[in-house]
Amino acid sequence: MTQLLWQKPGVQVDERIQHFCAGADVILDREFLLFDIQASRAHAQGLQMIGILDATELDAIERELATLADDFASGRFVLDETYEDGHSAIEARLIDRLGDAGRKIHTGRSRNDQVLVATRLWLKDRLARLRELCLETTGIALTRADVESGLPLPGYTHLQRAVVSSAGMWWSAWAEAFIDNAARADDTLAWVDANPLGSAAGYGVNLPLAREHTTQALGFGRMQVSATYAQLSRGKFEMAAIEALSSGMLDLRRLAWDLSLFTSAEFGFVTLPAQYTTGSSIMPNKRNPDVIELMRASYASVAAARSEIEQLLSLPSGYHRDLQFSKGAIFHAFGRGLGALELLPDLLRNLEWKPEAMRAALEPSMYATDLAVDLARAGTPFRDAYRQAADPARWEAGDADASLAARVSPGAAGDLRLDLLRERLHALGGQAEGAPQT
Incomplete structure (x- = not known):
């Protein structure tokens, strides 16, 4: 493993404890690495805006971050147990390629x-x-x-x-x-x-970090x-x-x-x-x-x-x-x-x-509710209509198509109101499959 970012002189790292603490973190960080690189680029731009990096250093960092992203995407760079996590891998790569410019990247930020x-x-x-x-x-x-x-x-x-x-x-x-x-x-x-x-370890830092810039550069809607x-x-x-x-x-x-x-x-x-x-x-x-x-x-x-x-x-x-x-x-x-x-x-x-x-699978009993509603519509109080329709003697094979057509309450089979659903879908940016592009 590369030198740990937090390791102090004279402190021996116990491999069992380090393995317990790091666990599968470096493997999990493969999901995050490209986003971490993206954020590192925005952070470096912010450091240049407040004078921590000069223009030449920023150009070099941006170039190496882009190369690292390409190498990771293509498999030329593998994030593995050589590193404690993805954050340290990015910093180690920049230091290895750029020396002091790479050592500046962590200014004003925390893991x-x-x-x-x-x-x-x-x-x-x-x-x-x-x-x-x-x-x-x-x-x-x-x-x-x-x-x-x-x-x-x-x-x-x-x-x-x-x-x-x-x-x-x-x-x-x-x-x-x-x-x-x-x-x-x-x-x-x-x-x-x-x-x-720019929140660092949760308490900010004594630098005027360009948080508005990183918010915009990373496409966030607002700053936390x-x-x-x-x-x-x-x-x-x-x-x-x-x-x-x-x-x-x-x-x-x-x-x-x-x-x-x-x-x-x-x-x-x-x-x-x-x-x-x-x-x-x-x-x-x-x-x-x-x-x-x-x-x-x-x-x-x-x-x-x-x-x-x-x-x-x-x-x-x-x-x-x-x-x-x-x-x-x-x-x-x-x-x-x-x-x-x-x-x-x-x-x-x-x-x-x-x-x-x-x-x-449609059997006569499945038309009983239709019968009860029809009786109620004809003037029979619904509770009486319900009791009459519950009599199996009154059940008979119905017309499924007619039953569906008669079900006209909004959202039922006879009035699906699909137009309202299409409007909601369109408002979200979607459309029914097979519909013409607009």
Whole structure:
């Protein structure tokens, strides 16, 4: 390992203790390194603005940081146990290539605000991707809701056949759900979009750091003003981002449950794309919906990560090394969560309904609610109409298409109001799949 940034003369480093303290930090920092390099460039520009670096030194640092980013992206530079963490790797590289100019880069900053700014930039990137996936999912669901609005599908409560529903209602539900998820990702991104760089170890420094410049250079919406709050917000912002992710993952879990049921022989409503199923190692007849089962399970990883960070935050103000463990939690949450959501759009594009099976599952009792409402509309008090419609003798095979057309309450099968959902989607920058570009 290279010389530790904090190592004092005459102090022997115990390798067991150092391994315990560093853990997998340097490996985890591979996720952050390009963002850390980006922030180091902005910090160096700020140091030049206040006279710590001259123009020649800044040019050299910017050049070497760009080279390091290219080397890391191409695999020519590997962040490994040679370094304590990504921060020390950047500094070691600059010192090795530039000497004294490299030794100046850490002026006015701490590894505390380095990790904070890299985390914020990383979270912004991940939340933007979450938003994109939610909008893409919505676009597909809206298109299919429109095309399949009149396709009858049994509606269930308590997993019991309840009323006649439609594929259009099923799709429109997920469309609106993922609009909300995209909006929540948007709102969370705006909240996280605050620049902590320049807060140092949480108490500022005796230099007029160019924090407004680094805020603008790094594309942040605002500066996080209080140096102490910058430290207090570590973990809090990560939890908010995970909560935004978990909103989408909760809906994915329920959607996957539907498909798990609908693809079973007992329901038989849906055929999955072949690539979303696997075979059994012993039963030659099996095609298993493993992908949607793992989609369903992925929420657990997201929820666990949030819980892990929440448990870390039982701390007084100021920085504490406990917070190091928050990095692995967010990487695991977003890695697993976005990995599942990435597979969702193609699944939804390509699943196929089995209309004959869907219609065959509609039984006379599922029209009882329609009968009760029709009686109430004709003047029978609803509670009396309810009792009359509960009599099995009055149940008879109904017309599914007529039932759906008559369901005209806003948001029901006969009036899906997809135009309102399209407006919300458009306001967020998305559009229904297949819609013309505007």
